[in-house]
Amino acid sequence: MHGAIVSSFKRYLDTALGEDIWRHAVEDAGLKGKTYMPVSIYPDEEMEALLRAAEQASGLRRDDLLGDFGEWVIAPLMQLYKAMIPQDCDATTFLVNLQQTHERILKLKDPEAHAPGITVKRCGAGLLEIRYASTRNMGAMIPGAVKGIASWFHEEVALLASEPGQGGQSTYVFRVSSGEMTSKQAG
Incomplete structure (x- = not known):
């Protein structure tokens, strides 16, 4: 997954749902301490883990998160x-x-x-x-x-x-x- 998408997903969560959602998502995805740079490439599995964790942390469905993120980004x-x-x-x-x-x-x-x-x-x-x-x-x-x-x-x-x-x-x-x-x- 391109880092521009992952780092934008962080900014979307921080802006739209609050910084706690990203923090919980990173921890729940087992990625605590990981930094996402817009110019790097990351394993697709990490974005999927972040999506699943953000879904749990926010209470929103995956497709709703993706739709809102798609518009925001x-x-x-x-x-x-x-x-x-x-x-x-x-x-x-x-x-x-x-x-x-x-x-x-x-x-x-x-x-x-x-x-x-x-x-x-x-x-x-x-x-x-x-x-x-x-x-x-x-x-x-x-x-x-x-x-x-x-x-x-x-x-x-x-x-x-x-x-x-x-x-x-x-x-x-x-x-x-x-x-x-x-x-x-x-x-």
Whole structure:
């Protein structure tokens, strides 16, 4: 798991649920004393252990944690990688090119890293189908992340359908539409 995700998960828990949740999660996961740096790579099992422990410490379901985290993490990541986002980009264009952008960012940090499979296709006016496939089984982040991306571009999004699959796969259908603001990106 990329350190940017793990360290962002810590910041999300601290901000959204309180610093005690992270402290309990790290202890309960058997990772006390471990520090997560955004530029490093960590075993996927550590993120999964932190998720399970955060679920127990917060009383929230894993999918709810991932969904909220998915929405929360977009703004810091978009700000961090703002230079890689074309000026004339909107939420739909960004999402359609998400897999390539994600892979490019990962390869900058670790040439051996593997991004989850995220396939986005246009299904009609304003409709997008997103298929997520990864053994990490973190597809529950997708609805939140799409909401965060739409917010970044001052657009609106509605989840129309979702279908869990086998082995960490899931499919989502969203309607994306322009919001009332004309600015393309948040300051």
